Amino acid sequence: MDTKIPNARWLRVIVPILIACIISFMDRVNISFALPGGMESDLGITSQMAGLASGIFFIGYLFLQVPGGRTAVNGSGRKFIACSLTAWAVVSISTGFVTNHYQLLVLRFILGVSEGGMLPVVLTMVSNWFPEKEIGRANAFVMMFAPIGGMFTAPVSGYIINVLDWRWLFILEGLLSIVVLTLWWFLISDRPQEAKWLSATERDYLVGELAREKAARSLDKAVSKAPLADVFRNKGLVKLVLLNFFYQTGDYGYTLWLPTILKNLTGANMASVGLLAILPFVATILGIYVISFLSDKTGKRRAFIMLSLFCFAAGLLASVLFRQNVPASYMSLVICGFFLKAATSPFWSIPGRIAAPEVAGSARGVINGLGNLGGFCGPYIVGVMIYFYGQSVAVCVLAGSLTIAGLITLWLPKECDPDSSRVENIPLDTLNSIKRS
Numbered sequence: 001m002d003t004k005i006p007n008a009r010w011l012r013v014i015v016p017i018l019i020a021c022i023i024s025f026m027d028r029v030n031i032s033f034a035l036p037g038g039m040e041s042d043l044g045i046t047s048q049m050a051g052l053a054s055g056i057f058f059i060g061y062l063f064l065q066v067p068g069g070r071t072a073v074n075g076s077g078r079k080f081i082a083c084s085l086t087a088w089a090v091v092s093i094s095t096g097f098v099t100n101h102y103q104l105l106v107l108r109f110i111l112g113v114s115e116g117g118m119l120p121v122v123l124t125m126v127s128n129w130f131p132e133k134e135i136g137r138a139n140a141f142v143m144m145f146a147p148i149g150g151m152f153t154a155p156v157s158g159y160i161i162n163v164l165d166w167r168w169l170f171i172l173e174g175l176l177s178i179v180v181l182t183l184w185w186f187l188i189s190d191r192p193q194e195a196k197w198l199s200a201t202e203r204d205y206l207v208g209e210l211a212r213e214k215a216a217r218s219l220d221k222a223v224s225k226a227p228l229a230d231v232f233r234n235k236g237l238v239k240l241v242l243l244n245f246f247y248q249t250g251d252y253g254y255t256l257w258l259p260t261i262l263k264n265l266t267g268a269n270m271a272s273v274g275l276l277a278i279l280p281f282v283a284t285i286l287g288i289y290v291i292s293f294l295s296d297k298t299g300k301r302r303a304f305i306m307l308s309l310f311c312f313a314a315g316l317l318a319s320v321l322f323r324q325n326v327p328a329s330y331m332s333l334v335i336c337g338f339f340l341k342a343a344t345s346p347f348w349s350i351p352g353r354i355a356a357p358e359v360a361g362s363a364r365g366v367i368n369g370l371g372n373l374g375g376f377c378g379p380y381i382v383g384v385m386i387y388f389y390g391q392s393v394a395v396c397v398l399a400g401s402l403t404i405a406g407l408i409t410l411w412l413p414k415e416c417d418p419d420s421s422r423v424e425n426i427p428l429d430t431l432n433s434i435k436r437s
Contacts, residue, residue, distance in 0.1 A: 006199050006201055006202040007202075008197065008198060008199065008202060009129050009130070009192075009198070009202065009206070010138075012187060012188070012189075012195070012197060013125070013126070013129045013188065013189075014126075014138060014141050014142065015187075016183060016184050016187045016188045017122045017125065017126065017142055017188070018141060018142060018144070018145055018148075019180055019183070019184075020081055020085065020118075020122070020180060020184055021118065021119075021122060021142060021145030021149070022145050022148055022149040022152060023085070023088070023149075023173075023176065023177055023180050024084075024088065024115050024118050024145075024149075025145055025146055025149030025150070025153070026149055026152065026153045026156075026157075026173055026176075027088050027091075027092050027111060027115070027173060027174075027177065028057060028111070028115065029149075029150070029153055029255060029256060030092075030153060030157050030169055030170065030173055031053065031054055031108070031256070032054065032255070032256045032257065032258065032259050032260070033153070033154075033157035033158060033161060033166075033169065033259045033270060033273075033274065034157075034161070034166040034169055034170065035050050035053075035054075035259075035260065036259055036260045036263045036270070036273075037157075037158075037161035037165075037166045037169070037259075037270045038161065038165055038166045039166045042166070043098070043099070043100060043101055043104065044101075045101050045104075046383075046387055047383045047384075047386040047387040048380075048383045048384050048387045049101050049383070050383050051379045051380040051381065051382055051383020051384060051386075052105065052380050052383065053101065053104050053105055053108055054108075054256045054257075054379035054380070054383070055252075055256075055375065055376035055377065055378065055379040055380040056105055056108050056109050056112065056376065057108050057109070057111055057112035057115075057375075057376075058112060058252070058372045058373065058375035058376040059109060059112060059373075059376055060108075060109040060110065060111065060112025060113035060114075060116065061112040061113070061115060061116045061372050061375070062116060062369055062372060062373075063112075063113050063116050064113060064114075064116035064117035067117060068080060068116065068117020068118070068120045068121045071117070071121065076190050077121045077122070077124060077125040077128075077190055078125075078184075078185075078188050078189065078190050080117060080121050081118070081121060081122070081184060081188075082181060082184060082185055084114050084115065084117065084118060085177050085178075085180060085181040085184060086177075086178075086181060087110075087111075087114035088111065088114055088115065088174070088177045089174045089175070089177035089178045089181070090174070091107050091110050091111045091114065091174075092111070092170050092171070092173055092174030092177060093170065093171050093174035093175070094107055094174075095107050095108075095111075095170040095174075096167040096168065096169070096170035096171040096174070097167070119368075122142060123139065123142070125188075125190065126138050126139060126142060128190060128191045128192075128210070129191075129192065129206065131206070131209040131210060131213060143288075143344075144285065144288075146284070146341060147281045147282070147284035147285045147288070147340075147341065148281075148285070150255070150277070150280075150281035150284070151278050151281045151282060154259075154273075154274045154275070154276075154277035154278050154281065155271075155274040155275055155277075155278060156274070157169055157173075157259075157270075157274055158259075158269075158270045158271045158272070158273050158274020158275065158277070159271050159274060160172060161270040161271075162269055162270045162271035162274075163271075192206040192207055192210075193207065234354065235413075236354040236412060236413045236415070236416070237351065237354065237366075237367070239408055239411055239412055240347075240350060240351065240367050240412070241366060241367050241370050241371070242408055243305075243347075243405050243408040243409060243412075244347070244367050244368075244370070244371035244374070244405075245370055245371055245373060245374040245377075246374065246401045246402065246404045246405035246408070247309065247343065247347075247371065247374065247401075247402065247405040248371045248372060248373075248374030248375050248378065249374035249375075249377045249378040249381070249398070249401040250309075250312065250313070250316075250374075250378060250398045250399070250401045250402035250405070251340060251341075251374070251375070251378065252374065252375040252378040252379055253378030253379055253381065253382045253394075253397075253398040253401070254312075254316070254336060254340065254378075254398060255340070256378070256379045256382075257379065257382050257394075258277055258280065258333070259273050259274075259277060260391075261319075261333070261391065261395070262276050262277060262330075262333070264391055265319075265323065265326060265329055265330065266326055266330070276330065279334050279337070280333055280334050280336065280337025280338075280340070281337060282337075283334050283335070283337035283338040283340075284337045284338065284340045284341050284342075286338060287308075287337070287338040287339055287340065287341065287342035288341050288342060288344070288345060290342070291304050291307075291308055291339075291342035291343065291345065291346065292342075292345035292346070295345060295346040295349075299417050299418040300417055301346040301347075301349060301350055301416050301417050301418075302346075302409050302410075302412050302416050302417055303417075304342075304343070304346050305343045305346050305347055305406075305409050306406045306409040306410070308339045308342040308343035309339075309343055309402050309403070309405050309406035309409065310402075310403065310406045311335070311338075311339045312336055312339035312340065312342075312343075312402050313398075313399040313400075313402035313403045313406065314335075314399075315332050315333065315335040315336035315338075315339065316332075316336055316395050316396070316398055316399040316402070317395075317396065317399045318332035318335070319332035319333050319336070319395060320392045320395050320396060323392065350412070350416045351367065353415050353416055353418070354412075354413055354415045354416060374401075378398065378401070381394070381397055381398075382394040382395075382397070382398065385397050
């Protein structure tokens with residue numbers, strides 16, 4: 001980017017979006033602290049019901065994926081997120097007053113519906129503000145919401161439960177959503193043309209760059225009209241769907257049960273558990289950076305996806321094998337944190353390499369949507385396994401799911417990995433004809 005162009009949008013757009021995403025993550029996972037912090041005993045919840053209550057969020061999460069993205073494109077993402085924040089606040093505060101598990105299940109499902117449009121909306125809003133040469137960095141900042149949210153949620157939730165109780169956890173974090181709603185409404189704008197705080201220089205730069213890119217994309221209007229069935233006709237994309245399902249099963253099984261695992265491992269109070277849960281999420285940030293850097297540098301997408309998944313599974317198994325040695329078992333869980341999201345960067349670079357653009361666009365939505373069903377299965381399976389066989393078996397099942405995902409990587413097509421030699425070996429007259437066309 002030209003360094004003479006002002007950069008106000010990085011502060012006025014990315015920061016509010018990141019904060020809103022962090023709040024959504026906190027509302028999503030605070031139940032993982034509430035359950036071992038007194039909710040299970042107060043409401044008479046079994047581990048099976050705890051797993052269902054944690055996972056049912058992801059069933060509701062599917063409903064607004066497509067409508068949310070369309071609203072951001074054709075309407076106002078700012079208003080959509082404002083409505084979502086209001087819904088999160090109401091649902092979270094209401095959860096603090098539940099008296100039985102049926103009420104909890106309904107509220108968790110509604111929370112999933114209200115959060116479902118969050119990611120497609122904010123990613124669309126980012127595309128309204130950042131040209132192609134900047135959008136990669138912008139999206140990278142936004143996608144950090146999960147580990148950063150985990151770092152904040154863990155100590156704050158543990159402290160609130162320890163000082164007050166689990167009901168106040170939902171009430172106070174619901175009130176926090178209202179504070180963020182106020183900041184969101186006054187700080188964010190949908191598009192550069194609507195932002196009064198934007199300088200003329202930056203506005204002219206953005207409007208010009210984005211208009212040129214839009215004109216270039218409009219040359220292929222068939223992209224948005226590709227039939228969804230084409231996704232399932234592509235064997236490589238179907239393998240990505242399956243891989244992501246088993247990956248998310250392990251991912252959210254680990255994330256939503258981590259506080260319970262730490263509490264059972266250490267016997268500590270919830271404030272201490274909250275502090276112990278910080279380090280795995282710090283490791284997550286490092287893992288995202290390291291694996292994405294190595295994947296980009298080497299072009300070996302499949303290898304680093306497989307490495308991340310197998311190492312994640314190995315960390316889970318090690319935490320069980322060393323459960324009598326608390327420091328060793330805890331460090332194994334930290335290693336799991338390093339590889340928790342490490343595979344995401346190389347994974348999401350693949351759809352566009354193995355499918356035509358019009359199919360790849362639909363594929364990302366299908367892969368994300370069906371992958372989130374793993375977000376339901378993971379927590380629920382852990383709850384069932386704990387109820388019947390104990391925590392160690394539950395953790396091993398998660399490791400098995402990640403191992404399956406890693407094995408599926410072996411059957412991904414070679415086109416998943418960038419290969420510059422293919423371009424270098426194309427005859428010069430062929431390259432010239434491509435350029436002319």
